Amino acid sequence: MAKIKFLLQSKSENSQIYIRVSISQYVSLKKKTGFSINPKDWSESNLPKQTKNENKTLSNNLKKLETFVLENLNKDLANSVLIDAYWLETQINNCFKRVVKTDTGLLINHIQYILDNSNTRKVRTNGGVKIGLSKETIKNYTVFKNIILEYQKTIKKQIQFIEITNTFVDKFTNWLVNTKKYSANTTGRELQILKTVCIDAEKNEIPVTPYSKTIQHFSESDKDRYIQTLSIDELDQIKNTNFTDVEQIKEFKIANPQLTKNLLLTPETLNNAQNWILIGCEIGQRGGDLLKITTENIRYKGGNMYLDIIQQKTNKSVTIGIIAPHVIDIIENDLPKEIPHQKLNNYVKVICKMAGIIEVVKGTKLNTETNRKELGKYPKYELIASHCFRRSFASNYYKKIPTAVLIGITGHSKESLFLAYINKREDKDANADLFMKFYEDLNKDKAPEMKVIKSGTNN
Template sequence: MATLRFLLKGNNNPSTIYARFRHGRNIDFIKSTTLVINPKYWNKPKGTVKQVAEFVDKKNLQNDLNALRTTILNSFNDHYSNGGIINSDWFSQTIKQHFNQDSKTDLNYLLDYAKYYKENLNSKVLVSGKTGVTANTLNRYKTIINKVKAFESKQKKRYTFENVDLRFYKDFKNYLLNVEKLSLNTVGRYINYIKTICIDAEKYGIKINRAVLSGEFRATKEKVNFITLSETEIQTIFEHDFSKTPYLENARNWLIVGVWTGARVSDLLQFTSNNINNGFIEYTAKKTDQKIILPLHPHIKEILLNNDNQFPREISAQRFNDYIKTVCKDAGLKQLVYGSKQKKIKKKVWRKTKGEYPKHELVSTHICRRSFATNHYGKLPTPVIMAVTGHTTERMFLNYVGKTAKDNANVLNDFWNVQEQKKQNKTPQLNVIKNQTA
């Protein structure tokens, strides 16, 4: 008698649900259904989804499993009664056809699994307990899939996970650097995506090349020369008269709000009067879901006062990015500085090119957040700044503001010099002698 049972392998969250089909002594197949679940919602003895209130998708997932069961058993009855071959390929194809998956998909291949991995990111349960990822994360994996596809096309080869070795690492890295003309940091990010996909595949029983876990299969890095606005420059921009160009005045005001809040542009440009509470700005960061509270800087207070207690007019991130370059140019930030600027290298392809450029040309929306962090570093306790920027570790924060061990040593040296100077300038204590009275 044919039987079908669903099961999990391991306790990873999420875990893939497998289907086990048995018939007689010689037929015993186990295949992934591609459906996933948090193990705490799985009834192991019964091989079903626990119907508990806290799992909102319980009915849908169980219905999917029930429908798959019906498809498999009906397919078996049709094949078996007509003398068809019942083997592992039949079982695998039946599952794929049920979910309308491409019959050519083979998850042992890097590109196929990368697509599968991306498609399931929206159901991925993160460490925080939140389900799903941001649109930016999905776009990043879409990009790496396209890079792998282009690389395989150039190599005229499809790579299985066992092919992802140090030779792959070298060839893929050289392709991204020399053909795609990407920076070392961007290449390093793509290398890390490849490692993430490989590690995930291994969790679900796919054999990978162990070289991907070695120290040699590492991300490339280079020091980033980022641009910030000093407090003097911020004051200059704040005082500059943009009254004849209202759209630049509006962008300037958003820039000022940004450098004194350290908010990401995705949060910054969404500020309204509803975010103000008793002299504080309160908001929840979209990227990290962190609640952030900070006082109103005097510059922000003045902008609100001159605008009926409202934040500047709504503006898109792209226009804000474009306009603040002109804002900084009109305010006189034209000195040559070293940095990276987007340049067109061929049709529809832009890449960052290093060199010396007028400072205003290197200004982008991210200057708000970096300026806040760098201008307050060393003046406020680092945890206070991190509470505003949303960095979860001091290491991440120091890397963000570009501080090195030498920078920290200089801060300590300056502190000791100030303390020593206070000792040397200490006023001698005078004893008051009471005059005698006649």
Template sequence: MASINLIVQSTKSPAVIYIRLRDGRNIDLKAKTNYHIDPLNWDQSEQRPIKKVRKDIDFANLDTDLKDLKNGLLKEYNNSKGVKIIDNQWINDYINPPKEAEIYSNKLIDYIDIFIAFRKQDVKASTITKCNGIKHLLMRYQEYTKTVLHIRDIDVKFKMDFEKYCLSKKYAPNTIARNIRFIKTFCRHAKSNGVETNYQLDNIKAKYHKVDNIYLTEEEISKIVNIPIKDLSEGIENARDWLLISCYCGQRVSDFLRFDKSMIRYEKNKQGVLTPLIEFTQMKTDKLMTIPLSPKVIEIMKKYDGNFPKKISDQKYNIHIKKVCEIAKINELIIGTKFDHEIKIKVEKEYQKWELVSSHIGRRSFASNNYGTVPTSFLMYMTGHTTEAMFLTYIGKSNKDIAMELANYF
């Protein structure tokens, strides 16, 4: 007949209370319970707290819990005999039942919501917006193919079919590549949570294509500087000055439009001359930056009594700087992509250059115009790029371009 005993083995306080199950010669199991007691308060013969402490509510509850544990273990043992393997794992699982693994959806569309829930505290709002955009694109793809995508379906064939679909809808190749990379990220995250993925997942490649990066040349910046004031409204002039500041400092729109004179301090350089520096924390990376301010920026600030131009929203800035460049006659015909509001996607074709101007152009112009003049490591610090490869891709430099520039040193 089975017997169950409670044991305290240690003389040190607090001591673990063990439970021991014996049944004949074949079953003799012992496991730690989740209960502890001072050995001085333990009655070894009665296998319970000593009588005088059981008047205390905590010891009384402990006594009841231990009785329930013994009764429950005996009941589980009787139900398990001949059905389960009775061993140390069995008794430990009874004392501390294993938590059931959380079951996640294996449908790709549903899992994107799970991914967002996991990552929303760690990534920027713009990343969440991209995830939701890809989710809706995949919903349209499912509707088009009359299928339901499961995570295990993401293989090389899916990649090829998805590319064909996106190209038929006029998506730019690099946008398609970015979306495929995001889809792979969703699948890898699902895999880490126990969801089945396709064995071909790691073989899916999505290469970015070299594109002509739009930036303002030094000559075009001079045109913007020299626009007659009479041709500019107050709002357009304000945006023009912000655009010039961005071309001179190389920062993201999310950063330079927050510039304020309170961020400026002056330090002496090696020649003992006071140099203006601006200190701020990048919105995208949370990195603390200290960069020099060009004398051209200080000159612009004089118009505003030592302040930066008036604050302006990103959206209004994007609209106004197109107008600035149109007035400056930056109208060279070039191939580019532009969002078509009627069909809701970017369309690649020939546009006048001013039509393709957007908020990132100042940062790219700064990097492109100073490349080869200012050491690349300094430019990377200013722009915030972490690798030279990323920086060179950003300004559109190919291996041939770099080789030709290198030839000047030999």
């Protein structure tokens, strides 16, 4: 059984009180408790003498710590948690709810500073400057903070900005890729946030290393990216699939228990999801914006239908002209009901399979056991989710509609990001061809001009 003892290691007037945890004959941990005492007030029972009120209070705090450490020791031993000096230091701080250093030079503290002031931070946008970080950005910083906390436990120390060198970043990257098994995209995103935090720290007059402002982040190469979209023909398959046969729905549910798990399959729920797919692939918006559409977003001008949306992620205001007859019909007569985002993703896979989108394709799919995406060959319906709607819109209309128009609808800030989004390289010939086509259209009604051609002689 583990034993706990408090002790002094000096005879100075303000001696630090240590806690020693003896787990076995060979394993013993020792750390400062953060409390101090005059050795004259220390008793042979290894606790403060009960002669003063402050000593009684100190004694109670040490007993509280003893109980806290023992309780967590037993619990963590049962869960195979590594018990070391870092673990003991954490228990001491958690027991008394202490902030482990308030030094602004600590990476974790500045991440928390950014989160604490998220609603007043200035963010540059195409339209100028806005106040407040988006929900998505706050989520990314929160995830990054948890990753850093976990990494600090691994290296058993708190990370200071002046330690963020090339060597540190290499080790951190290795841990993200080889220990956490993160993808190139996820690893690159965390390195990008690390760089952003370092730059922000320097703006707040916190010393950082020159290297920290030049950290290289990365993403998957084009050849390693497998983007899933629904083609015009596949969207026609979905549009033409009837979901009113109750018996057919029951048979599908029995035959596909995993795919339909926890889903209410009725003609109404399937028709609702079908309509979200058809609208989503025609307006080019993110899933979160798509699901918030109501009749208040719709307006008419000159007999045409327009959809006005303020994108949640970027706060951009975009307007989409709705011209596809089947989408106009859905919006006017059968506007789908909002459902949870994840629920829609589950229904989308059912809709696609019932519509016959079962071709085996290469792509990445989440392994629920490892919580990591794995590259492989899967039936296409398994890889389709609401984020594919926006890509489908962009891919289906690319080169048919001027890219600048598509960017205005999707909300991408520049063409390079748009092309990366649909995994296309800039086609300069296509741009030239498009220019010539528009030029011809502009001048097709003009009368031909007569030209005087010299014969080459003066006669």
